[in-house]
Amino acid sequence: MDEEQSSEEASAPDEKRENLLAELSENLGEMLIDSYLRPHEDLWLRVRIENWQDAVKIAKAAGFTYFGFLSAIDWDIAPDGRYENTEFDGGLVEEDDDPVELDTSTGYAGGDSRFQLLAQLNSLDRQMGLILKADLEDNLVVDTIRDVFPGADWHEREAHEMFGIVFQGHPTLHPLYLPTEFEGHPLRKDFPLLARQVKPWPGVVDIEEIPEHLEAQLEAEVMAAFEAEGGEV
Amino acid sequence: MTATSDREQMAYVAAQAADARINVELDTGDMTLNIGPQHPATHGTLRIACRLDGEQVVVAEPIMGYMHRGYEKLCEVRTYPQCTTLINRIDWLGSFANEVPFILAAERLMEVEAPPRAQWIRTILFELSRIANLALFLGDMGVQIGALTPVFFAFRDRERVLNQIEEVTGGRFHPNFDRIGGLKDDIPKGWIDETRSVMTKMRTFCDEMEDLLVGNEIFQARCRGVGVIPGDVAVGYGLSGANLRASGIDWDLRRDANPGLAWDQIDWRVWTHPDGDSFARYWVRLQETREATRIVDQLLDGIPSGPIMAKVPRIIKVPAGEAYVSTENPLGEMGYYIVSKGDLGPFRVKIRTPSFNNISVVPWVMKGVYVPDVITILGSLYFILGDIDR
Numbered sequence: 001m002d003e004e005q006s007s008e009e010a011s012a013p014d015e016k017r018e019n020l021l022a023e024l025s026e027n028l029g030e031m032l033i034d035s036y037l038r039p040h041e042d043l044w045l046r047v048r049i050e051n052w053q054d055a056v057k058i059a060k061a062a063g064f065t066y067f068g069f070l071s072a073i074d075w076d077i078a079p080d081g082r083y084e085n086t087e088f089d090g091g092l093v094e095e096d097d098d099p100v101e102l103d104t105s106t107g108y109a110g111g112d113s114r115f116q117l118l119a120q121l122n123s124l125d126r127q128m129g130l131i132l133k134a135d136l137e138d139n140l141v142v143d144t145i146r147d148v149f150p151g152a153d154w155h156e157r158e159a160h161e162m163f164g165i166v167f168q169g170h171p172t173l174h175p176l177y178l179p180t181e182f183e184g185h186p187l188r189k190d191f192p193l194l195a196r197q198v199k200p201w202p203g204v205v206d207i208e209e210i211p212e213h214l215e216a217q218l219e220a221e222v223m224a225a226f227e228a229e230g231g232e233v
Numbered sequence: 234m235t236a237t238s239d240r241e242q243m244a245y246v247a248a249q250a251a252d253a254r255i256n257v258e259l260d261t262g263d264m265t266l267n268i269g270p271q272h273p274a275t276h277g278t279l280r281i282a283c284r285l286d287g288e289q290v291v292v293a294e295p296i297m298g299y300m301h302r303g304y305e306k307l308c309e310v311r312t313y314p315q316c317t318t319l320i321n322r323i324d325w326l327g328s329f330a331n332e333v334p335f336i337l338a339a340e341r342l343m344e345v346e347a348p349p350r351a352q353w354i355r356t357i358l359f360e361l362s363r364i365a366n367l368a369l370f371l372g373d374m375g376v377q378i379g380a381l382t383p384v385f386f387a388f389r390d391r392e393r394v395l396n397q398i399e400e401v402t403g404g405r406f407h408p409n410f411d412r413i414g415g416l417k418d419d420i421p422k423g424w425i426d427e428t429r430s431v432m433t434k435m436r437t438f439c440d441e442m443e444d445l446l447v448g449n450e451i452f453q454a455r456c457r458g459v460g461v462i463p464g465d466v467a468v469g470y471g472l473s474g475a476n477l478r479a480s481g482i483d484w485d486l487r488r489d490a491n492p493g494l495a496w497d498q499i500d501w502r503v504w505t506h507p508d509g510d511s512f513a514r515y516w517v518r519l520q521e522t523r524e525a526t527r528i529v530d531q532l533l534d535g536i537p538s539g540p541i542m543a544k545v546p547r548i549i550k551v552p553a554g555e556a557y558v559s560t561e562n563p564l565g566e567m568g569y570y571i572v573s574k575g576d577l578g579p580f581r582v583k584i585r586t587p588s589f590n591n592i593s594v595v596p597w598v599m600k601g602v603y604v605p606d607v608i609t610i611l612g613s614l615y616f617i618l619g620d621i622d623r
Contacts, residue, residue: 041341042557066484067471068559069585073572078309107572108555118583120557120570124468124482127489131557151470154593162305177298177622186306193310229540 014039020062020128021045027058036108042129046109049134052117053143056132059121060148064130068120070145070155072136072163075106076114078189111135115163117142119152136165144170162187263291268607279618281595283607290607293599295592300622308582313339313413313549316579321407323586324620327366327563329358329398332411335569335582337492338558339413342551342573346493349537351415356495357532358398358410359560360525361428364435365394366563367522370615371442374515377612378455383445390438393431400424413549415542425533432526439523447516456512460598460610463509470597471590474565475521476614478505479513486561494560499531511613518615550577564588564620588620 017037024045025032031051036044047055106116113135121130136142144167145152156167157176164185167173175182184191210218269280278299284291304323308316320335321328333355340346347355372387395405401420402408410417446452462472467480477484485503487496504520506513553575559568565587572581591614598610 038556044555065465066468067590068566068568069471069570069583069590071570071583073581118570120568120585124484124489129490129557149469149471150466150597151472151590151593154589175298177301179298186303191306193306196310 012039016126016128017043020126020130024059024062024130027062028055031055031058034109038108042131044109044131044133046111046133046135049117049136049142052134053145053148055134056119056121056145056148059130059132063123063125064121066122066124067149067151068122068129070117070119070152070159072159072165072187073107073116073118074114074163074187074189075111075116076189107133109133113137115140115165117159117165119145121149139166140164141166141168143168146170161185164188266604268611279592279616279621281599281607281611283599283604285604288603290599290602290604293596293607295595297592297618297622300618302619302623304623305582305584308579310578312577313551313579316582317411318407318409320584321409322619323584323623324366324562324564324567324588324617325406326369326617327362328404328406329362329402329408329410330366330560330562331567332409333359333494334492334558334560334562334567335571336411336413337560338556338569338571339549339551341556341558342554342571343413343545343549344552345414345543345545347415347543348540349495350419350539351541351543352493353495353532353536354401354416354420354541355411357428357529357536358401358408359494360529360532361394361398363525363563364522364529365391365398367518367525368394368435368438370518371439371446371515371522374612374615375446375452377608378452380446380449380452383442386438386441386445390435393434397424397428397431400427412542414545415540419541420536425536429530429533432529435526436523439519439526442519447519453512455605455609456515456613457508457510459511459606460602460613461508461510462594462598466594466597467509470594472565472594473587473590474561474563475514475517476565476591478503479517480509481505481507486559486566490559492558492560495532496528498535499528501528501531511609514613514615548577550575551579559585562587564615564617565591567620584623586620586623588616588618589623592616592621 014037017039021035021037021043025035028045028047031047031054032045033048034046111133115136117134117136119132121132122128123130134142142165144156146156146167146169154176156170157173159165160167160173161175161178162185174180264285266283266285267280268283269278280296280299281293282296283293304319307319311319317332317335320331323331368387368391372384375381375383398408399405401418401424402410462476462480464480464482467477467482472480483503483505488503491497501524504517504524506517551573553573555570555572557568557570559566566585567587568585570583570585571579574580595614599607602610
């Protein structure tokens, strides 16, 4: 019963967000590059980087007054991958039937650059969230939205130290978390995770193995309990 | 003879000093006072650098990073089930609540839904961690302004709730109990009745706190009108949780953006207060703790039967996509923005923590307040350092 209901709900068009998308695309006009809508979940809008501040202002005027967060995504593939190439991690990957194929696209609403700016805003009246994205140019410069949302102040400082994005017009872009003499931008994909390079991740090795003489017995018990519950083998 | 001359000499010195006081301009420059990094009011290593003009704060700047653990980076090299172990340690007083939005975001991308029984038990544990977290605040706020008794009551009664969490999950603080597709285990026998009696005790605890603090004249004098945050400022800074509701904004993600847990199936209300001061924040949290015990009571009555785990593959790979799920945690809105590329682990996780936004209002709200009020405001904003620094 529940499943039918939920599938009906999921297939029903999300009028609330479609109306919002229509309204915002009209207001944004040329500034909007692309959009993506996941029904009943979220709406993504990608705007031109030179219009970032204006786009945020337009969203605020449309009722999105509650500031969620601001951050960035580095779409580069990390040179060290996920540090799974150690001898211990082999087991985990081998068990897997299909090899992992990385999706090469750059997320919802697309993207043409390595770094993408990301902001989440909420509307208390409409009871909806909105995610704004913008492609950063190579110089990683963008106008600050600190004057529109005072809460963006610290988020921009964090994005500055973690990704090296420069927010024009922000008066205090000094580090928030990192020590002042720290070099590099830790959340960039090419920034090495030193802890993993010094010592390989133990991966599956820290799972205690079941003693051999107990293995068959335990397996039988587990299977019996599973079948008693009506599970299919 | 000597005595007289001594007296004369002292009179001469005093006259000189008085002259000096009149003629020489005193140094009235600003003074810098560091509150923290080790201070009972900071719940961890947060430093507030205050520039003072006499007794008043000119600029207050929180300095963080003493506990920055880089969870966003670490999540990128872990698999989804391994991430929850880290996430537990963000807000360590309400650990289970941390796991839920992350798991929900992963479930959303996988298009898996946990069975109803799992959703209900999740909601119960969520509310229990809220009670455990807020109970400590209710007592601790007394310590901030010099009342030592309430915190002992808080520690005593919080332990009861932690025991209930431990009985289900095996961990007092870091349960690591939530799984993609459901829960690790079912609740043990007899747990429902025990929890119900603990909830009754927690309501008594709330009454005690009301008698000890809310009705206390000194408490009111120290808290009323201190650190007022108007509603529009709170919204602009992205304040969440009780801090937002104490500024008169009626916004609770449990009601307004329920991501699928059992809150919409029971009867409860959201508490707000129009004042926006430290007292309002305390009062709202007190009501919320009480409301949470009622929520748990109702949920205990109606746990549906059925499995606690949906069918999920043994090795979890999350399809490519992006999802942002946030829930109303004890401290406020906690959300995870997950970017997946179809791998065993997330490509990028942005953790939106409530305390980070809640504390970012400090420079605004502390302009012009007196030094003792700094502690009151910090206490009433209520933050967990792990939740700021991540």
